[in-house]
Amino acid sequence: MKRLLVGLICLVMALGMAGTGQAAETFKLGLMCPVTGKWASEGLDMKNVVSLLVDKANAAGGINGHKIELIIADDAGDPRSAALAAQKLASSEVVAVIGTYGSAVTEASQNIYDESGILQIGTGSTSIRLTEKGLQYFFRTCPRDDAQGIAAAKVITSKGFKNIALVHDNSSYAKGLAEETRDALKGSGVNIVFFDALTPGERDYTASLTKMKAANPDFIFFTGYYPETGMLLRQKKEMGWNVPMMGGDAANHADLVKIAGTSAAEGYFFLSPPLPQDMDTPAAKAFLKDFEAAYKSLPVSVWGVMAGDAFVAIEAAMKAGKFTAEDIAGYLHGAKDLPAITGTMGFDDKGDRVGDFYRVYVVNENGKFVLEPKL
Amino acid sequence: MEFFVQQLLNGLAVGGIYALVALGYTMVYGVLKLINFAHGDLFAVGAYLGLTLLVSCHLAQMLPPFAAVLLVFVLVALMVALIGYLLERVAYRPLRSAGRLSAVVSALGASIFFENALMLIYGARVFVYPDFLRPDFTVTIMGFSIPGMRLLVIVVSIVLMVALQVFMLHTRVGAAIRAVAIDQGAARLMGINVNRIISLVFLIGPGLGGAAGILVGIYYGQIDFLMGWSYGLKAFTAAILGGIGNIPGAMVGGLLLGVVEAMASAYFAVAWKDAVAFFVLILILIVRPTGLLGERTADKL
Numbered sequence: 001m002k003r004l005l006v007g008l009i010c011l012v013m014a015l016g017m018a019g020t021g022q023a024a025e026t027f028k029l030g031l032m033c034p035v036t037g038k039w040a041s042e043g044l045d046m047k048n049v050v051s052l053l054v055d056k057a058n059a060a061g062g063i064n065g066h067k068i069e070l071i072i073a074d075d076a077g078d079p080r081s082a083a084l085a086a087q088k089l090a091s092s093e094v095v096a097v098i099g100t101y102g103s104a105v106t107e108a109s110q111n112i113y114d115e116s117g118i119l120q121i122g123t124g125s126t127s128i129r130l131t132e133k134g135l136q137y138f139f140r141t142c143p144r145d146d147a148q149g150i151a152a153a154k155v156i157t158s159k160g161f162k163n164i165a166l167v168h169d170n171s172s173y174a175k176g177l178a179e180e181t182r183d184a185l186k187g188s189g190v191n192i193v194f195f196d197a198l199t200p201g202e203r204d205y206t207a208s209l210t211k212m213k214a215a216n217p218d219f220i221f222f223t224g225y226y227p228e229t230g231m232l233l234r235q236k237k238e239m240g241w242n243v244p245m246m247g248g249d250a251a252n253h254a255d256l257v258k259i260a261g262t263s264a265a266e267g268y269f270f271l272s273p274p275l276p277q278d279m280d281t282p283a284a285k286a287f288l289k290d291f292e293a294a295y296k297s298l299p300v301s302v303w304g305v306m307a308g309d310a311f312v313a314i315e316a317a318m319k320a321g322k323f324t325a326e327d328i329a330g331y332l333h334g335a336k337d338l339p340a341i342t343g344t345m346g347f348d349d350k351g352d353r354v355g356d357f358y359r360v361y362v363v364n365e366n367g368k369f370v371l372e373p374k375l
Numbered sequence: 376m377e378f379f380v381q382q383l384l385n386g387l388a389v390g391g392i393y394a395l396v397a398l399g400y401t402m403v404y405g406v407l408k409l410i411n412f413a414h415g416d417l418f419a420v421g422a423y424l425g426l427t428l429l430v431s432c433h434l435a436q437m438l439p440p441f442a443a444v445l446l447v448f449v450l451v452a453l454m455v456a457l458i459g460y461l462l463e464r465v466a467y468r469p470l471r472s473a474g475r476l477s478a479v480v481s482a483l484g485a486s487i488f489f490e491n492a493l494m495l496i497y498g499a500r501v502f503v504y505p506d507f508l509r510p511d512f513t514v515t516i517m518g519f520s521i522p523g524m525r526l527l528v529i530v531v532s533i534v535l536m537v538a539l540q541v542f543m544l545h546t547r548v549g550a551a552i553r554a555v556a557i558d559q560g561a562a563r564l565m566g567i568n569v570n571r572i573i574s575l576v577f578l579i580g581p582g583l584g585g586a587a588g589i590l591v592g593i594y595y596g597q598i599d600f601l602m603g604w605s606y607g608l609k610a611f612t613a614a615i616l617g618g619i620g621n622i623p624g625a626m627v628g629g630l631l632l633g634v635v636e637a638m639a640s641a642y643f644a645v646a647w648k649d650a651v652a653f654f655v656l657i658l659i660l661i662v663r664p665t666g667l668l669g670e671r672t673a674d675k676l
Contacts (some may be wrong), residue, residue, distance in 0.1 A: 050659035170646065187451050201605055205594040206385040207637040208524075208645045214378050227597060234596060238522045240513075258503040260598045 025325065027066040029054070029314065030089035030118070032099035032109065033307070037077035042101050045304025046123060047072060048295050050098055054353060056254045056290070063318040075100050079108035086112040086353040094118060095325055098310040101303060103127030110138060119325040122311035124303040137329050139351040141309040143183050143358070148248055149180025151271055151358035152221060155246065156181075161219035165194035165212050169224035177248050183223040193217050200228050205341035206235050212311070220245040226252075229268075230259025246270060249358075257367035269362040269372070273302045278359075278371045279342060287341045295352055302342060309340040313347075380519055383634060383639040385629045388525045390633020391532030397589035397617070397625040398539060399580035404618035405556045406576045408475060409631035413462060414584055415607015416489035419600065421585025422592040423493055427503055436604060440508050444593065451589055452582040459581025468570075475502040486603075493600035501569055501599045504592045524594050531590060535583060536626045547643020552576060556620070616656055627667055632656075 021208065028123065031050050034043035054070045057063050071092050073085035082100065086109035089097055097113055100106050101124035112133050113120040122130065122140035131138065156164060164185075168178035175197070182192060194215040198208050209232065220236075220243055222229055227252045236245070237260075247270035257265045274280075276299045287308065292298060299305050316338050317328040336346040336354070346354040360372040379547060389607035395419050403411040426446050429435045434443045459612040466481045512523040554562040557574045563569050591599050591606070609632060617628025659667065 021639055048458065148526075196644055199646075199649060201601070203591060203597065203602075204385070204389045206388070207640040207648070210381050210385060211641050211645060227599075229596065238524075240520070255501055255503070259501065261506045261596070372440060 002295055012328050018083045026069045028069050028094040030071050030094035030097035031256055032073050032075050032085050034077035034101055035074040039077040039101050041300050041363055042303055043306045046307040049304050049308040050311055052294055053308055063315055072358040075105050077102055077106050079126045082108045090116040098307050099123055116197050117325050119328050131352045135198040137325055139332055141306045141353055144352055146180050148271060148358055149177055150184045153184035154182045155360060156190060163191045165217035166192055167222045168197050169228060174223040193339045194341050199304055205232050209236055219278055223248045225250045226256040230256050233260035233268055262367040265363045265367060266365050269360050271358045274359045276302055276305055281343060285339050305341050309342055309345055313338055316357045338366045382637045383519055386637030387630060387632035388528050391529045391539035392591060393613045393628025394611050395627045396606055396627045397613040398586055398615040399584040400611050401619055401625040402576050402580045404650050406573055411477050413485035413489055415476050415603035416486050417455055417459055417581040418584040418588045418606060419603030421451050421588025422598040423497055423676035424454055425451045425589035425592050435505055444508055448589055452575055452583045455585025456578040456582035459577045490600055501597055505595050508593055528590055528594055540622055548653055592674055612656060616666055618666025621668050624666055624668035
């Protein structure tokens with residue numbers, strides 16, 4: 001059956017290239033997303049984003065002569081529902097599936113799609129092991145959990161810091177980020193002169209700061225959350241110590257500046273995925289304009305936009321004349337510089353997204369978070 | 376050397392707050408033999424009430440900063456004292472003849488009640504004291520520059536502790552409190568109204584705790600509804616370290632705990648600060664089971 005379908009599609013393709021294929025073939029595309037349940041707001045965004053792009057492509061006469069038929073299945077943010085949704089989409093004979101958000105939910109559907117020979121592009125599932133299974137048809141448009149440490153190392157080296165202090169708070173997230181940054185900095189010539197953990201939930205970090213100062217770093221990277229970050233900034237200023245400090249995406253909270261005080265927070269910067277309204281590529285601006293016109297609001301987070309990136313990947317493959325899961329997967333493995341909404345996108349051999357995702361936000365003199373231009 | 380002195384000052388500032396909160400634990404223990412686990416949360420209540428008075432009641436706008444802070448200190452100390460008094464009437468007095476374990480359970484319940492009440496009233500978000508209240512000056516002593524607020528925290532703590540000690544040793548009421556601590560029955564025979572003295576202890580201890588709450592709020596800026604638990608735990612430790620039931624012991628214990636913590640982060644690892652501090656506590660309790668100053672008067676005030 002599959003072989004027959006492949007043959008048929010190849011035939012149609014050949015006709016299309018000959019310039020005679022007028023009878024528009026439909027391309028069945030699945031979207032698995034949490035339209036209900038705890039992540040419904042994300043799921044609704046995913047649905048809106050992909051529907052918008054599909055409608056636009058169809059209105060322009062389809063892609064490479066193919067109209068797109070979008071079939072949506074609700075995974076409810078729950079692994080069991082995801083298995084049912086995946087079976088439903090598989091029996092609808094979709095070629096590719098976009099989704100989904102949660103890592104555990106994606107994992108429950110991975111094997112079903114793979115066994116059915118359906119291409120899957122995860123959009124919000126950052127768990128490392130999803131792409132470590134060697135699945136041929138699995139891709140994702142979001143970064144892996146270890147991408148932030150690599151991004152942090154890149155920022156540190158490109159800003160030219162030589163002796164840095166790495167501090168975490170012993171939470172699995174912050175400790176992981178600190179260790180990944182340390183690993184990513186190996187061999188880069190950056191010395192880690194201080195590596196330690198403070199106790200979260202306390203008020204007074206002057207003893208830790210005094211000790212840090214004695215190690216004489218030219219830069220501090222604290223990977224923990226915003227309440228402790230705010231206290232560190234405040235007490236660092238009180239000590240009269242003007243060393244630059246950076247944080248991870250757990251520092252991205254409006255209360256940070258309130259806790260630290262505007263003057264202490266000024267110049268502090270942190271890594272974070274860009275907020276949808278801050279995405280500054282022409283493609284992103286055009287997309288956000290369309291989105292706002294259609295739905296009278298902006299996407300709540302960057303993860304919904306990642307579903308749009310998944311569509312861009314499939315669109316690019318179709319434009320290159322790839323219409324089967326096998327061909328699309330072959331095209332995407334090793335693809336570079338696809339014009340995704342959140343920035344340029346490529347995929348490595350495992351199906352992980354290649355390219356910058358984390359951006360640097362700086363606190364300005366008014367205590368506002370400002371996106372720094374790309375490095 | 377500069378590093379050492381700097382860390383010593385860091386430790387003293389933290390320890391001053393531990394000591395202020397520890398006074399509340401030790402006073403109640405001295406009189407009632409009860410660990411008032413809700414005391415840390417009364418401290419948090421003080422921090423929240425101070426913020427409410429300063430921001431929602433616009434005291435900070437109406438008065439110059441220094442006067443506003445002073446007034447808020449007095450008002451909050453009074454309000455938290457009243458809450459402490461009510462706590463004793465509602466949660467502890469009915470259980471006074473029921474054995475110590477029941478009262479401890481009641482104290483834990485009161486602690487949970489206060490934490491959740493704060494969360495329901497104010498919300499689970501972190502709150503921030505207005506920044507301009509914090510005196511922003513630096514004092515230079517013998518070549519060491521010390522942030523003014525840090526010095527103020529140490530000074531305010533010591534003044535409050537000394538005032539309490541003078542009150543206990545040199546007034547008739549203080550003598551009555553000491554008498555009740557030694558023997559309630561005999562004190563009653565001497566014409567002391569024991570219930571009134573216990574109520575008084577529940578006014579003074581929480582009042583000081585509330586004042587410490589504002590001190591933390593103004594100095595560190597950030598308050599949250601669970602702050603009473605972490606400070607309470609440290610202050611309770613400080614009270615034990617100094618010899619529970621003993622007022623100078625609570626002061627010494629608090630300051631010592633702060634300094635040991637600072638030195639542990641300075642000469643060991645920051646992550647191991649608490650482990651080292653508690654290790655020192657265990658060592659001291661092995662050598663002196665009744666705490667540093669608790670030798671003769673382990674259960675007296």
